[in-house]
Amino acid sequence: MICLEQVSKTYGKSGKKAVDSMTWNVEDGKITGFIGPNGAGKTTTLKMITGIIRPDEGRITVNGHDIQKEGLEAKRQIGFVSDSPDSFLRLKGIEYLNFMADMYDVPTQGRQERINEYARKFEMEDALGSRIQSYSHGMRQKIMVMGALMHQPPVWILDEPLTGLDPKSAFALKEMMKEHAAQGKSVLFSTHVLEVAEKLCDYVAIVQRGRIVFLGTLEELRAKFPGEESLENMFLELTKDE
């Protein structure tokens, strides 16, 4: 479980809060979709949960570990895929996966089996021997997902994970997310694609100008808008500028 208590973040001296007093629990055993308009604060929130940036105020715990005070333990719980998969470009895919496995003390025994399994699921077997810089965007996305999952983290945090994936790989990742949640673990992912959120999520958190404006199941969201069928219209209503 991920717990945020009164978390805020302001960049620079603008005074405008990118994330504003956010209090929120991401439950185990569920897929939680994090949706909101451009600039609403999704990436900032995910980067604070993963310890990449520090909140100005508030507290974040991941499976009971405070990301500020017990960073290593908290980070061990997390597999994070960022929205920009353009890193480690000079490494070959296989080197990157072994690097990630080394970073997280994944035993060599069983490592190759895991690599083979993910490579098969994402049809990356033939690409692992090539440098990441030669990969397409979707392939880079896939190798980042594989790397993030090498240590079998209980908490998955994925920033726009389906962008650029071909239908087969998107299907494979969605199935993996469902299996992970079904094992009682957490999946939190951000998306702009409301159809994906509708089909995949148990819970949605809708963020607008750094604040959570709705948190609950899709049924609860529908109950708020009786007679409205379209998630898009509900989303637009919740996030419209006053």
Ligand SMILES: Nc1ncnc2c1ncn2[C@@H]1O[C@H](COP(=O)(O)OP(=O)(O)OP(=O)(O)O)[C@@H](O)[C@H]1O
């Ligand atoms: N490094 C930064 N420096 C200054 N301002 C930033 C920085 N990163 C984000 N912001 C600002 O913080 C706010 C929230 O941005 P964030 O990237 O978290 O939104 P988002 O919901 O992920 O947006 P998108 O859907 O477009 O990816 C925006 O106003 C953005 O301009």
